[in-house]
Amino acid sequence: MNAGRYIGLVGLISAAFVLAVNGQQNPVAGNPAAIREGASLFRANCSPCHGLNAQGGGRGPDLTAGRWVHGSSDADIFRTITRGVPGTEMPANGFDDSETWAILAYLRSLAPAKSESVSGDAAKGQKIFWGSGGCSTCHMVQGRGGVLGPDLSRVGEARSVPYLIDSIREPNKELTSGMLDPNNHYGLPLVYDTVTVVTADGQKVVGVAKNEDTFSLQLLDTNQQLQFFLKKNLKEITHERKSLMPAYSETMLKPTELQDLVAYLESLRDK
Amino acid sequence: MKATALWVLLLCGAAVLPAQVTYQRLLHADHEPENWLTYSGRYDGWRYSALDQVNTSNAARLVMQWTFQVADLGQFETTPLVVDGVLYGTGQNNRAFAVDARTGRPIWRYQRNLPDKLQPCCGMVNRGFAILGNKLFMATLDGHVIALDTRTGNLVWDAKAADSAAAYTFTVAPLIVKNEVIVGISGGEYGVRGFIDAYDADTGKRRWRFETVPGPSQPGHETWTGDSWKTGGAPAWITGSYDPESNLVYWPTGNPAPSDYGGERAGDNLYSNSMLALDADTGKLKWFFQFTPHDLYDYDATQVPVLLDADWEGRPRKLLVQANRNGFLYVLDRTDGKFLKAAALGQVTWAKGIGPDGRPVLNPNLKPNAAGNLVCPGALGLTNWYSPSYNPETKLLYVATSNECDIFTSAPQPYRVGHDFLGSVYVPDPVIRPTGALKALDPLTGTEKWSFPYFSNPNG
Numbered sequence: 001m002n003a004g005r006y007i008g009l010v011g012l013i014s015a016a017f018v019l020a021v022n023g024q025q026n027p028v029a030g031n032p033a034a035i036r037e038g039a040s041l042f043r044a045n046c047s048p049c050h051g052l053n054a055q056g057g058g059r060g061p062d063l064t065a066g067r068w069v070h071g072s073s074d075a076d077i078f079r080t081i082t083r084g085v086p087g088t089e090m091p092a093n094g095f096d097d098s099e100t101w102a103i104l105a106y107l108r109s110l111a112p113a114k115s116e117s118v119s120g121d122a123a124k125g126q127k128i129f130w131g132s133g134g135c136s137t138c139h140m141v142q143g144r145g146g147v148l149g150p151d152l153s154r155v156g157e158a159r160s161v162p163y164l165i166d167s168i169r170e171p172n173k174e175l176t177s178g179m180l181d182p183n184n185h186y187g188l189p190l191v192y193d194t195v196t197v198v199t200a201d202g203q204k205v206v207g208v209a210k211n212e213d214t215f216s217l218q219l220l221d222t223n224q225q226l227q228f229f230l231k232k233n234l235k236e237i238t239h240e241r242k243s244l245m246p247a248y249s250e251t252m253l254k255p256t257e258l259q260d261l262v263a264y265l266e267s268l269r270d271k
Numbered sequence: 272m273k274a275t276a277l278w279v280l281l282l283c284g285a286a287v288l289p290a291q292v293t294y295q296r297l298l299h300a301d302h303e304p305e306n307w308l309t310y311s312g313r314y315d316g317w318r319y320s321a322l323d324q325v326n327t328s329n330a331a332r333l334v335m336q337w338t339f340q341v342a343d344l345g346q347f348e349t350t351p352l353v354v355d356g357v358l359y360g361t362g363q364n365n366r367a368f369a370v371d372a373r374t375g376r377p378i379w380r381y382q383r384n385l386p387d388k389l390q391p392c393c394g395m396v397n398r399g400f401a402i403l404g405n406k407l408f409m410a411t412l413d414g415h416v417i418a419l420d421t422r423t424g425n426l427v428w429d430a431k432a433a434d435s436a437a438a439y440t441f442t443v444a445p446l447i448v449k450n451e452v453i454v455g456i457s458g459g460e461y462g463v464r465g466f467i468d469a470y471d472a473d474t475g476k477r478r479w480r481f482e483t484v485p486g487p488s489q490p491g492h493e494t495w496t497g498d499s500w501k502t503g504g505a506p507a508w509i510t511g512s513y514d515p516e517s518n519l520v521y522w523p524t525g526n527p528a529p530s531d532y533g534g535e536r537a538g539d540n541l542y543s544n545s546m547l548a549l550d551a552d553t554g555k556l557k558w559f560f561q562f563t564p565h566d567l568y569d570y571d572a573t574q575v576p577v578l579l580d581a582d583w584e585g586r587p588r589k590l591l592v593q594a595n596r597n598g599f600l601y602v603l604d605r606t607d608g609k610f611l612k613a614a615a616l617g618q619v620t621w622a623k624g625i626g627p628d629g630r631p632v633l634n635p636n637l638k639p640n641a642a643g644n645l646v647c648p649g650a651l652g653l654t655n656w657y658s659p660s661y662n663p664e665t666k667l668l669y670v671a672t673s674n675e676c677d678i679f680t681s682a683p684q685p686y687r688v689g690h691d692f693l694g695s696v697y698v699p700d701p702v703i704r705p706t707g708a709l710k711a712l713d714p715l716t717g718t719e720k721w722s723f724p725y726f727s728n729p730n731g
Contacts (some may be wrong), residue, residue, distance in 0.1 A: 033685075040684040044696045052643075052680065099690065193704075214726040239704070 017109065018115025026074045029108060040101055049089070050104050054110055059089055061158040064110045069157045077104055082092025118161055118263045120256070128257055135261075139250070141268060146226050148208060149245060156268040164262050168253065171245035194244045195219060197229060198236035208244060275465045291421060292402045292450055298515055307353040309510075309695075310399055310444040311658060315578040316512035317659040337375030341366055343427075350444060350658075352407075359421070361444075362395040365411050369424065379424035385413050388690060390438040392460040396511070399444035401452060401455065403472050410441030410454040413504070416470050417453075423551040428475035432468055439463050444510045448520060448551045451478055455507025459525045459571065459708060462502030463693035467511075467522050467547070469554060479554030483507055483524045483542045485710045491541035499536035502686050504528030505543040509569040509573035509656050513591075514605065519548045519557055521578070521591060521605065525571030531639050532694025539564035542602075544572040546593065548608060558608030560629065563597045567639050568621055568679060569650040569697070570597040575658045577668065578605060581715060592690070592714045593671040594659050596652030599625055614717025616654065616710070617672055620647040637682035639695065649677030649705075650697045651730045668714035673728035675705035 026254045043052060049060030054204035056062035061069075070080045081100050085229035095103070130136045139152045153253040155164070197217065207221035217229045217237065222244070231237065246252075253261065292308060295349030300308045304321040311318045325333065341347075345363035352359045352392050358372040366384035370376060395494070401408040406418040406427055412431040419426060438461030446453045451469040459465070470476065477695035483505035485491035491630045495503055504527045511522030527536060527543035544563040549556060563570045577592045581604075591605035598619035602612040602698070610629030622631035637646045655674050677697040684694050699705055707725035710720065 035686075037685060040682060040693075040695070041691075043680065043682060044684075044691060044693050047696060048698050097347070216723070241702075260476055 012136065014209065024075050024078070025106050026078075026101050028098075028105050028107070029074070031105060034105040035103040035109045037099070038102035038104070038109075041095070041103050042106055045093065045095075046103070050177070054107060056160055056163060062160045063107055064112050065160060066112050074104060076169075077107070080133075087150060108184040118259060118266055120259030120261065120263035121261040122267045124257075125260035125262065128253075128261050128265055133253065133257075134250075140210075148220060152265065152268055154268060154270055157270065159265075161262060161266065164265050166246045166257065167245075168258060168261065171243040171247055192243060194240040196238045196240060197234050199229075200233050200235060202235070206244075209239075275304070291405050294403065294447070297403070297447055300439075305353075306355065307351070308402065309352075310350050310401070310446065311510065311512065311575055312438045314513040314515065314719060316575045317577060317663070318575070318658045319636075321664055327511045339368070339370050339377065340374045341368065345394050348394075348398045348656075350399040350441070352400050352402055354402060356667055357421075359402065359407055360479075361398050361480070362407055363397075363398050363707060364395045365397060365409070365413075367400070367407075367409060367419065367424065369421070369637045370692075373593075379422075381419060382425040383411050383413070383417070383688040384410075385411070386435060388442060389413060389435055390461055390691075391442060391457060396442050398442075401445035401447045402723065403450070403452075406472065408447070408452045408472070409447055410443050412440045412442070414439045414441060415457075416445070416452060416454055416475065417467070418472070418475060418597045421710045429477040429670075430470055430477065431476075433466075436620060436689055437461075437463065441508075443508050446510050446513065446520065447472065448513055451551065453511070453520060453522075453551075455506040455509070455511075455522060455524075457506050459504040459506040459508075459528055459540065459691065460530065460693060462504065462528045462686050463506060464501060464503060464522060465505035465543075466611070467505055467507045467549065467554070469551075481547070481549055481554045481556065483545075483547070485541065493657055494526060494538035496537045498597055499534065499540075502528055503536065503540060503543065504530070504692075505540070505545075509575060512576045512578050513551065514537070514578055514592075517589075517606065519549045520551050522547050523572045523574060523576060523593070524547060525567050526566050529684055529686075529692045529694030530566070530569040531679055532683055533565055534683060535566075540566070543706075544570055544597070545575060546572065546591065546603065546608070548605070558570065559601055560610060562593075562595050562599075562601065563631065565636070566597075567681065568597070568646060570595070570652060573595065573653075574654060575663050577659060577714065579661065579714060583611065583715070590715075591719075592661075592668060594654045594712075595666070596655055597621070597631070598648045598653040600668075600670075600712065600714070601625075601629075602715060612716070616712075617674055618647045618674070619653070620677070639697075640680035641680060641682055643680040645674035645676055645678050645680040645700060648673065649675040649726075651675065655730060657729055665711070666714075667711045667720055669714060670710050671707065671725075671729040672710055673705065673707045673716045675728050675730075676700045676703070 050063055052065040057065050078100055081093055084090045108134045138146040138149040141153050195209045198204050205221050207219040210220055211218040219227045286542055297308055300313045313318050334505040343363040343366055349361045353372055356372050358370050367381040369378040385415035405421045406490050407421055408418050410416050416430045419429045434478045438458045440457045442457045451470050453469045455467045456465055469478045469480045471715045472725045484500050484503035506525040512519050513520050524542055524545050527540040544566050545561040562572045574593055579590045589605050591603045594600050596725045598616055599613040600616055611692040613625035621637055622633055626632050626634050634710045637644050657671050677699055680695045681696045682695045686692055705728040707728035
């Protein structure tokens with residue numbers, strides 16, 4: 001092979017590759033067999049985070065809402081599935097290409113979930129979040145706020161309106177319908193597990209467990225300070241089985257205020 | 272003769288040492304507690320060491336002496352062998368190594384050149400070597416059995432057992448019996464058809480194969496419907512035990528495939544989730560006992576069988592005890608497989624108990640379905656592949672247990688060669704955090720003598 005032909009061939013291969021990555025459409029779009037296969041693959045691999053019906057779970061966003069934050073074309077979603085999303089909990093996945101396309105065919109076949117409309121005023125909601133609601137005491141947005149609860153900088157992308165409403169009104173409600181990570185068999189604490197300990201000198205400390213094993217406990221206390229304990233030095237350890245987040249009743253947060261707050265949270269997305 | 276030639280002759284002469292580990296040494300491994308010669312330490316599966324220098328009075332003061340980096344990521348599942356001062360281990364991605372056990376200095380390293388696409392269900396793991404003579408034997412992730420030279424790690428032979436493109440993989444540590452290397456396949460999550468193989472330790476030539484899913488015309492085939500036997504699973508991924516007196520190998524098998532959906536495999540699905548007693552020379556089945564017929568919960572019976580001789584109802588009897596992933600401790604007569612007793616190891620809801628014939632009395636309301644059903648134990652079982660241990664001084668069996676219930680969902684799934692074949696998914700109970708415990712049990716009754724709670728469960 002001479003050099004010219006070689007360069008030409010490399011050029012052709014590169015062009016084909018770029019086309020495949022950037023422009024390719026799902027070769028099995030709408031194919032019923034592929035949709036069935038995609039459904040089983042989704043249940044086995046994706047549902048623990050995204051929910052059995054792809055409507056979102058404790059860790060992964062609703063995939064039926066038509067909001068494709070990381071690109072909505074077939075090639076974009078293919079890339080999101082195969083490479084994951086750095087900086088989020090979405091991992092890279094080792095599916096065959098044909099499996100990835102089948103999952104995509106399944107996702108495209110889903111009717112969008114009925115989304116609850118948000119009638120509130122995001123600007124008013126923002127004031128509640130940073131003021132009267134006290135949300136920012138524990139939650140951070142764009143680098144400002146507390147650290148006891150989840151960072152909400154992108155919560156509007158990741159969570160549906162009903163999920164947000166439940167999280168505010170009934171933070172202890174089981175939101176995930178069994179959507180914990182099935183591979184989490186390493187005994188990591190549940191996210192935002194509230195723990196109360198009593199130290200040897202009788203001091204009571206409440207916080208969120210960041211990690212724990214048979215012999216030690218790592219706590220972020222309600223003063224938002226990390227505290228590390230050896231269990232042999234503790235008198236008592238209680239897993240509260242409830243969130244530290246207060247349940248915002250209608251007296252604490254009127255229905256209109258709730259709508260405003262949710263409108264603000266909905267607006268929080270990657271800029 | 273020139274001086275150099277003499278020198279070469281002397282060198283070669285010095286290298287010709289007697290074979291390092293004889294079968295006699297393996298048979299009497301309990302006579303040399305300073306070594307660890309087989310996966311379970313000895314043929315009866317006791318995983319017991321007579322060494323007593325480290326004990327309850329000083330364990331808290333142990334200090335690390337050395338570390339050795341295997342230079343890879345992922346978890347270890349290896350049981351290292353220790354032979355005459357050398358530690359032989361296997362690591363992630365079929366890496367392997369020999370180190371000076373006193374200092375951790377490496378003597379050699381080995382890494383198998385694996386194909387890009389492999390499908391082990393649960394990590395690129397390996398549970399260890401077997402040793403005989405001057406050879407170490409490893410069953411590889413790409414479906415081969417290989418022999419390495421103990422002194423250099425050089426490849427001595429390489430035998431292909433199965434096609435890794437169809438998701439046949441090995442993770443098991445081989446068992447040496449006489450001059451045979453016995454291994455069992457993995458791949459129950461991918462619709463393989465399971466088998467147990469024996470290879471000639473000198474040449475790598477296959478001596479026999481026992482297929483754990485019987486084909487047409489073989490006994491047990493009637494326990495499968497249609498073509499389901501072809502993708503029936505029943506892998507054999509944990510090392511069995513051996514009784515030299517009867518020359519029987521006791522090797523357990525794993526789940527039928529697909530693991531959580533049984534609609535297309537009506538019947539008991541033999542020999543999934545069973546204990547097999549195989550003639551070591553021929554691989555012929557002497558008896559079997561199935562713990563979980565027509566399993567829908569992924570309850571592989573791949574837990575190390577413990578062989579005990581004890582008085583049973585007033586007379587001495589040769590027993591086999593297994594703490595099973597399905598939540599029960601079983602006592603069998605190991606001469607004929609007769610069921611003697613079962614006792615729950617913890618919270619069990621899938622079955623109301625075990626009947627007098629050894630079959631589970633099912634809880635019919637707890638089958639996996641499309642919406643999901645909460646069942647105990649979870650798919651990873653009340654115990655799993657991590658080995659039990661039997662102490663002849665206390666006469667107690669030590670079992671690591673997991674306290675976790677799972678929501679099992681079930682749905683049909685088309686089979687595709689080399690792809691997962693699960694029939695849906697299970698997730699942990701979202702409300703109750705999984706925990707675990709190390710339990711000391713009377714092996715004949717299952718009575719708990721003591722329990723040490725773990726914060727988390729021992730699965731990994």
